[in-house]
Amino acid sequence: MAVRATNVKWHQSKVSLEEIENRNGHDGCVIWFTGFSASGKSTIAVELERKLFDLGCNVRILDGDNVRHGLNKDLGFTKEDREENIRRIAEVSKLFRATGMICINAFISPFQKDRDIARDLIDEGHFFEVFVNASIEECITRDPKGMYKKAMAGEIQHFTGISSPYEAPAFPELVVDTEKCNIEECANILVTFLKDKGILRNGK
Numbered sequence: 001m002a003v004r005a006t007n008v009k010w011h012q013s014k015v016s017l018e019e020i021e022n023r024n025g026h027d028g029c030v031i032w033f034t035g036f037s038a039s040g041k042s043t044i045a046v047e048l049e050r051k052l053f054d055l056g057c058n059v060r061i062l063d064g065d066n067v068r069h070g071l072n073k074d075l076g077f078t079k080e081d082r083e084e085n086i087r088r089i090a091e092v093s094k095l096f097r098a099t100g101m102i103c104i105n106a107f108i109s110p111f112q113k114d115r116d117i118a119r120d121l122i123d124e125g126h127f128f129e130v131f132v133n134a135s136i137e138e139c140i141t142r143d144p145k146g147m148y149k150k151a152m153a154g155e156i157q158h159f160t161g162i163s164s165p166y167e168a169p170a171f172p173e174l175v176v177d178t179e180k181c182n183i184e185e186c187a188n189i190l191v192t193f194l195k196d197k198g199i200l201r202n203g204k
Contacts, residue, residue: 020100026057027199028100030093030122031190034109034169035132036161037147038139040178040186041106044132047187049104055191055200059102062089077158083114090118097122102199110166125197128173130190136161138179 021027031048033041045061052059068075072088075081086109096103109115119127139161140148151159158164174193176186194200 017098017100024058024100025201026102027126027201028058028097029102029126029128029194029199030097030118031102031104031128031130031194032093032109032115032118033104033106033130033132034115034172036134036136036139036166037108037159038142038144039132039134040176040183041108041132043183044176044178044186044190045104045106047183048190051187051191052102052194057102057200058100059104060096061104061106062092062096064107077164079111079158079164082110082158086111086114086118090114090121093118094121097126102194108160108166110160110164112167112169115169126199128193128197129169131169131172131175132186133168133175133177134179 017028033045035041042061042063042065045063049059049061067085067089071092072085075085086107089105089107093103093105109118115129119129134142140152143149147156147159148162150156151162156163160166174190176189178186181189191200
């Protein structure tokens, strides 16, 4: 991507990330859900946000559909636009992490290269790629927005799993299987995972 802004300077805050995290009682991090449409990413994200908020965490969701209402409303679904979509989200996630927040991302994000770009922006140990696993057959059966039906009829182009590929993570930090676990069970797995990783502390 061409860099056009060259006369810019990063301004440091007087409040350190360590101070923020000590006050919060938890580390900031990025939880990056990836998987087919209708695999359960957004539903798990909402449940996890509720559980973490109730534990006293500063947490927020970045959701694929929501982001395209504003920040990325100028982007379509070509490979190039999808790459730019994820690049922008990765940069926003980096800012969330820098403020000590737990940022939950729910995006199909079908290409490993783009997810790796996001990972590289976040400090080690604070980016967690979570594969929300459900077979394409199961997702087609669920199809809550009727998108698969339209894609299979040729009404939607570049649709992941139908007319565009999906690259499952080779080495995700965690896999949750929504064909075997319900949404609350998946969210509880995530909470336990964050405790085990030391993200949640001070009794959270």
